[in-house]
Amino acid sequence: MSEIEAARTLKINILRFDPNDPNDFPHMQTFEIEESAGMTLYIVLNEIREHHDNALMFDFVCRAGICGSCSMLINGRPGLACRTLTSKMDTNITLAPLPLFELIKDLSIHTGNWMRGLNERLETWIHDKEHELNVDKLEEPMEPALADEIYELDRCIECGCCVAGCGTIQMRPDFVGAVGLNKIARYHLDPRDKRSDEEYYELIGDENGVFGCMTLLGCEDVCPKDLPLQSKIAYLRRMMLKVAL
Amino acid sequence: MKIIYTDVLIIGGGLAGLRVATGVKRRGHDAVVLSLVPPKRSHSAAAQGGMQASLANCKMGEGDNEDVHFSDTIKGSDWGADQLVARMFVHCAPKAIRELAAWGVPWSRVHRGDHSAIMNAQKVTISERDEAHGLITARDFGGTKKWRTCYTSDGTGHSMLYAMDNKAHEEEVEIHERQEAMSLIVDDGRCYGVVSRNLMSGELVAYVAKATTIATGGYGRIYSISTNAIICQGTGQALALESGIATLGNMEAIQFHPTAIVPVGILTTEGCRGDGGLLLDKDGYRFMPDYEPEKKELASRDVVSRRMTEHMRKGKGVKSRYGDHLWLDITILGREHIEKNLREVKEICENFLGIDPAVNWIPVRPTQHYSMGGIRTKYTGESQTLRGLYSCGEAACWDMHGFNRLGGNSVSETVVAGMLVAEYISDFCDSNESSMHIHSSKIESSIKEEKAKLEALLTKQNGEDAYVLRRRMEAIMMEKVGIFRNEKDLQEAVDELEELYKRSKNIEVFRSKSRAANPALVNAYRTQKMLKVALTVAYGALLRQESRGAHSREDFPERDDENWLKRTITSWPDANQTLPSVSYEEIPVESMELPPGFRGYGKDLTKHHHATHARETTVAVIREQLEKEGASRFEIQSALMPFLDKLPPKYRGTNERLGENV
Numbered sequence: 053m054s055e056i057e058a059a060r061t062l063k064i065n066i067l068r069f070d071p072n073d074p075n076d077f078p079h080m081q082t083f084e085i086e087e088s089a090g091m092t093l094y095i096v097l098n099e100i101r102e103h104h105d106n107a108l109m110f111d112f113v114c115r116a117g118i119c120g121s122c123s124m125l126i127n128g129r130p131g132l133a134c135r136t137l138t139s140k141m142d143t144n145i146t147l148a149p150l151p152l153f154e155l156i157k158d159l160s161i162h163t164g165n166w167m168r169g170l171n172e173r174l175e176t177w178i179h180d181k182e183h184e185l186n187v188d189k190l191e192e193p194m195e196p197a198l199a200d201e202i203y204e205l206d207r208c209i210e211c212g213c214c215v216a217g218c219g220t221i222q223m224r225p226d227f228v229g230a231v232g233l234n235k236i237a238r239y240h241l242d243p244r245d246k247r248s249d250e251e252y253y254e255l256i257g258d259e260n261g262v263f264g265c266m267t268l269l270g271c272e273d274v275c276p277k278d279l280p281l282q283s284k285i286a287y288l289r290r291m292m293l294k295v296a297l
Numbered sequence: 298m299k300i301i302y303t304d305v306l307i308i309g310g311g312l313a314g315l316r317v318a319t320g321v322k323r324r325g326h327d328a329v330v331l332s333l334v335p336p337k338r339s340h341s342a343a344a345q346g347g348m349q350a351s352l353a354n355c356k357m358g359e360g361d362n363e364d365v366h367f368s369d370t371i372k373g374s375d376w377g378a379d380q381l382v383a384r385m386f387v388h389c390a391p392k393a394i395r396e397l398a399a400w401g402v403p404w405s406r407v408h409r410g411d412h413s414a415i416m417n418a419q420k421v422t423i424s425e426r427d428e429a430h431g432l433i434t435a436r437d438f439g440g441t442k443k444w445r446t447c448y449t450s451d452g453t454g455h456s457m458l459y460a461m462d463n464k465a466h467e468e469e470v471e472i473h474e475r476q477e478a479m480s481l482i483v484d485d486g487r488c489y490g491v492v493s494r495n496l497m498s499g500e501l502v503a504y505v506a507k508a509t510t511i512a513t514g515g516y517g518r519i520y521s522i523s524t525n526a527i528i529c530q531g532t533g534q535a536l537a538l539e540s541g542i543a544t545l546g547n548m549e550a551i552q553f554h555p556t557a558i559v560p561v562g563i564l565t566t567e568g569c570r571g572d573g574g575l576l577l578d579k580d581g582y583r584f585m586p587d588y589e590p591e592k593k594e595l596a597s598r599d600v601v602s603r604r605m606t607e608h609m610r611k612g613k614g615v616k617s618r619y620g621d622h623l624w625l626d627i628t629i630l631g632r633e634h635i636e637k638n639l640r641e642v643k644e645i646c647e648n649f650l651g652i653d654p655a656v657n658w659i660p661v662r663p664t665q666h667y668s669m670g671g672i673r674t675k676y677t678g679e680s681q682t683l684r685g686l687y688s689c690g691e692a693a694c695w696d697m698h699g700f701n702r703l704g705g706n707s708v709s710e711t712v713v714a715g716m717l718v719a720e721y722i723s724d725f726c727d728s729n730e731s732s733m734h735i736h737s738s739k740i741e742s743s744i745k746e747e748k749a750k751l752e753a754l755l756t757k758q759n760g761e762d763a764y765v766l767r768r769r770m771e772a773i774m775m776e777k778v779g780i781f782r783n784e785k786d787l788q789e790a791v792d793e794l795e796e797l798y799k800r801s802k803n804i805e806v807f808r809s810k811s812r813a814a815n816p817a818l819v820n821a822y823r824t825q826k827m828l829k830v831a832l833t834v835a836y837g838a839l840l841r842q843e844s845r846g847a848h849s850r851e852d853f854p855e856r857d858d859e860n861w862l863k864r865t866i867t868s869w870p871d872a873n874q875t876l877p878s879v880s881y882e883e884i885p886v887e888s889m890e891l892p893p894g895f896r897g898y899g900k901d902l903t904k905h906h907h908a909t910h911a912r913e914t915t916v917a918v919i920r921e922q923l924e925k926e927g928a929s930r931f932e933i934q935s936a937l938m939p940f941l942d943k944l945p946p947k948y949r950g951t952n953e954r955l956g957e958n959v
Contacts, residue, residue: 072498072813089618090560092649102764106817107809111334114526116563117648118455118641119338135648156475156497157814164335164474168466177463178401185399187392188950190959191352192399193431194406200637202403203449206456210337244401 060087060143064096066108067148070157081105093126093133093147097159109157117276120211123150124159130213130274133159150216163212170228174255176235179247194243205238205284207277214281217270226260230271230281233262237284240291253295262288298741299502303329303471304726306490306506308478308533310336312454312711313690314512315461318470320719326726329504331476331493333528336462340514340526341711344454345566345641347436347446348712349705350390353954354432355407356423357444362954363387364930365442368891370703373440373597375846375856376893377547377669377699377864377884382676384890384940386697386713391952393712394433394447401460403449404433405638415573415630417593418583428955436638437571438704440597446705451566451641454708461712476502477532479822481509481540481686482743484735488540488686492747499813501747503740507731508722510678510687511536512715515668519831521771523665524557524564533692535826537672538833538877543683544868546673546694546882548830549837552702552847553780554666555601560619561649562664565642567704569659570594572638574627576605577658578613581624589898599701599847600898602663606780615660624658631655663780667691667707669698669847670834673866673882676943678718679725682868687722689714696864700846720945754821755812760805763817763824766797770824770831773797778835783851787839794835795875798828833867833877840879841865844902858893858906862886886912890938 062085069078083100094115101108110133113121117135124133125148127141138145149155154162170176214230221227236256239245256262265285272281305321307314310332318328330336353361366387371378398404409430411422416437438446449456465472478491482503490505516531517523537543555576556565570576576594578584588604589596596604605623608614614621627635627642632655635643639654646654672688673681674695680686689695690711697710725731777790801824809817843857844850862884867877886892886908893909895901916937923933931951935941941949951958 070811070814072811090649092561101816105809106764106807106820107811107815109814109816113334113338113528114340114343115561116343116645118452119334119342119526121334121338137648137651160814162475162497164338167335167337168472168474171463171466175467177467178399180399183399185396186950187395187948188952189395190953190955191395191404191433194403195431196406196408196434199403199406199449203405203452203456206403206449206459207452209342209455210335242401242403244399 061085062087062096062138063144064100065144065146066158068158069155071155072157087138091138093136093138094122096138097133110159118209120209123163123211123213123216124148125150125216130216132211132276150212152215152221153212163210166212167210170232174228174232174235176239178242178245180244182246198241202238202242205234205241205279208234208279209277211276213274213276214271217274219268219270220264220266224260224264227264228256228261230285232256233265233285233288234279234281237288249291249295253292256288257292257296262292298744299500300740301329301502301504303327303504303506305508305510305722306331306504307510307512308491308536309512309514309692310472311339311341311512311514311690312458312461312708313692313715314510315465315470316712316715317510317512317689317719317722319461319465319468320716321723321726322468322470324719324723326723329471329473331473331478331504333475333477333496335474336472337458339458340529341458341708342455343526343564344708345451345564346438346568346571347448347453347705348394348457348709349438349441349445349703350394350447350709351387351443351445352391352394352433352435352447353443354429355434355444356425357437358435361443361445362957363952364934366390366445369441370697370706371891372896373701373703374699375701375896376858376862377550377845379676379696379884380889380891380938381940381943382695382697384938385676385717385944386710388940388944389713389716389948390709392948393709393716397457397460397712398433400464402456405448405450407432407434418573418575418629436568437595438567439570439592439595439601440703446571448568450637451568451639457708457712478536479747480743481536482740483540483542483683484739486542487684489733489735491536492743496819497814499811499815501744503744505735505740507726507733508685508687510689510718510722511672511692512688512690513692515671515691516830517665517668519770519774519827519834520665521775522562524554524562525665530823530827531830532823532826533688534671534830537680537686537688538829538869540683541868541870541872543680543686544673544866545833546670546696546864546866547700547837548670548833548867549841549848549865550669550700550846551665551834552598552667552669553602553663554598555605555663556625556661557664557666558645558650559617559622559660559662563645563649564666565625565645565659565661566639567598569625569627569639569642572634573630574625575629577624577626578608579615580613584608584613591897596898597701597896598704602780603849605663617660622660622662625661626658627654628656628658667702669700669702670694673864677721678714679721687718689718700848717945717948750822751818754804754806754818755810757803757805760803761800762807763804763821766801766804767820767824767827770794770797770828774831774834778838781849781851782838784839787835790835791832791839794828794832798832799875801825801828829869836877836879837865837867855902855904857904858909859904862893862906888938890916890934892916
């Protein structure tokens with residue numbers, strides 16, 4: 053936005069609800085904010101809280117697009133609010149909490165307990181019962197390209213956008229989602245994790261796992277980290293099929 | 298009244314807190330972690346560039362070892378660090394990184410053969426050894442003699458935090474999310490846990506434990522522009538302060554990172570310069586070699602930040618509506634390198650600046666980044682004055698950074714300190730000393746006190762607006778307690794902050810009166826706490842009449858070892874006082890392995906301590922004698938400053954390296 057142009061007035065429509073207040077009910081509320089240069093939804097929401105309504109609840113932590121706290125529906129599409137520039141949007145902006153997660157209040161949702169449950173269910177850690185680590189010794193070598201490939205999948209920030217963008221999970225609430233399948237792909241790739249293909253099959257070899265995915269691929273469309281979710285789900289499906297046969 | 302009992306309570310779910318929790322759990326103690334946010338969203342995740350550990354695997358790291366890492370850390374600290382602690386740290390950093398490798402961090406690895414790199418704006422070819430293939434590699438960072446900073450692309454903190462949180466899952470550490478510790482429960486000089494507020498329901502719960510650990514990170518958000526996550530508000534330091542017994546160390550030691558983007562203050566990693574990026578002024582001129590001919594862009598962070606500020610003061614900054622800035626040029630690294638090793642930087646540039654860093658220069662300026670100060674502890678992580686209270690990571694001052702932290706030493710500190718402090722806490726819990734003697738009525742009254750404070754905020758009339766006080770505090774810290782400091786500004790800062798602090802006792806939560814999830818209420822009580830913390834920083838800075846590391850006084854440009862080779866200790870013994878109490882702790886020259894010297898930046902303005910020369914002589918004599926006798930570097934080190942006996946026995950082993958101890 054150039055300096056001489058008149059600042060736009062943004063209309064921010066927010067879906068609000070406080071489950072702790074027995075008299076409250078879900079409703080839309082509109083705030084008018086004057087746009088400034090480089091403005092993001094992080095700046096917008098803080099300005100609303102500071103100058104218009106100090107009760108407005110939302111979650112930001114890093115405000116730099118790396119922690120995954122501020123995922124919400126932005127004009128109906130899951131995304132990270134902190135790195136959404138208003139200059140790229142129309143003046144009419146609608147914000148709502150991500151669906152499927154427990155609502156805390158307004159735009160704040162409880163992704164933490166959902167992800168924790170998922171991690172516990174899929175046991176997303178290195179399984180290596182045999183190996184007693186001696187921290188004085190040289191580390192185990194790993195092929196550099198493999199380390200890079202694992203990091204690629206390790207970049208998931210558990211923001212929940214893929215879950216909110218998933219068609220399958222609307223019908224199967226226990227579906228692990230792209231976030232879960234990506235984690236399995238990550239650990240399956242990692243030679244430090246000694247789980248067998250059969251053990252992975254036990255975790256995701258059913259309709260709540262890799263066979264539940266309807267390949268609508270909303271997950272990949274909305275992933276803020278551009279993870280290769282589509283190809284990883286396809287790969288896991290082929291691998292699991294082999295185990296099943 | 299709800300009371301939850303556990304063995305070890307940990308406040309904060311970042312790398313340090315999770316490592317402590319995992320460690321005590323493995324020793325058979327129960328652990329509960331209280332976290333404001335899901336642990337994987339902690340600020341540890343924001344560490345981009347890497348973790349220092351002297352593995353010496355890559356070509357440019359060859360010859361590295363604990364001694365070199367130690368010397369870099371002490372020089373970096375401007376001799377403010379506790380050398381015993383720094384020794385313990387450098388010895389354990391290789392162990393911590395190898396442990397994390399086994400727990401799943403996909404560290405970037407050495408590839409045998411030739412690869413090209415940019416050094417001092419020139420393309421060079423580096424040839425890696427066959428035997429190093431597949432071991433953990435490292436990049437260059439500021440203030441280090443060797444390439445020692447291990448990394449996973451530029452998402453190092455993220456990968457470490459995820460591996461650590463997953464490990465904590467496996468160990469069945471209990472995590473209580475969206476819990477905010479409000480006050481310590483203290484009885485008879487001993488800490489017994491905290492009163493915590495559930496940020497969703499508003500419920501107050503007492504967590505009672507044998508040992509309580511504060512691992513809440515730094516206090517960067519007392520400044521208006523900081524690279525820190527917005528939850529880094531110093532509430533952990535305030536908790537300790539408000540106990541009236543625990544003390545804080547060196548709160549005035551604040552680091553400004555040279556390259557945060559303008560205006561939002563998001564960090565671009567030191568890896569940008571480590572990998573060969575340059576700093577340019579408004580004319581596109583590379584100015585750092587003029588100021589620091591040897592280390593150039595890779596001088597220590599405090600030095601680069603000051604040089605940048607000096608250069609902008611000469612009118613060489615680029616004008617913008619957000620004030621002056623300089624340029625960070627990483628275009629010379631090439632697109633392929635940026636997309637592989639600096640991809641978070643690339644995403645940040647695209648999303649927040651709308652530029653492509655492979656083509657465009659990045660607007661940067663020095664921005665508040667790290668808190669060297671924190672809760673003053675012994676080397677065991679226990680408070681020097683409040684039994685049962687521990688602290689580690691950025692929250693603590695144990696004190697390995699002194700007055701300036703080296704890049705790559707922070708995430709490294711979190712996991713090393715977590716690893717060690719977990720053992721010391723476990724020893725404490727195993728001993729009779731940890732047995733608890735607290736009456737339930739004491740716990741009950743602690744909860745009641747907190748409840749009364751919250752009610753007062755919600756029911757007060759004609760009170761102060763917390764936002765107004767907080768914004769003013771942030772501006773004062775930025776303008777008057779920044780990179781360059783002087784008596785006039787600091788005095789004004791202290792006076793006005795004290796005034797704001799008095800007004801903060803009269804804060805009213807306007808409109809939003811909910812006792813449950815209520816951001817206005819949270820802002821109200823945190824503002825009160827932040828003002829106390831800001832006062833310890835500003836007051837400590839005013840009193841310290843010298844320049845050391847990141848604390849740079851225009852009116853006292855010398856580092857004055859004779860009068861100021863000591864730590865600032867602040868406390869708040871009486872709830873009614875409006876300024877912190879200040880005392881000092883000597884840093885004894887007589888026991889230093891590396892006696893105070895010149896860091897090698899700019900002109901040597903050191904006023905030496907009277908004992909320095911004698912210690913230098915002693916060190917030289919011992920070293921010469923032992924070298925003549927053919928002693929190993931370990932034997933020489935041990936003769937100068939023994940430290941192994943302080944470590945938990947399981948971490949005393951000698952580290953393997955290619956060509957050493959294998």
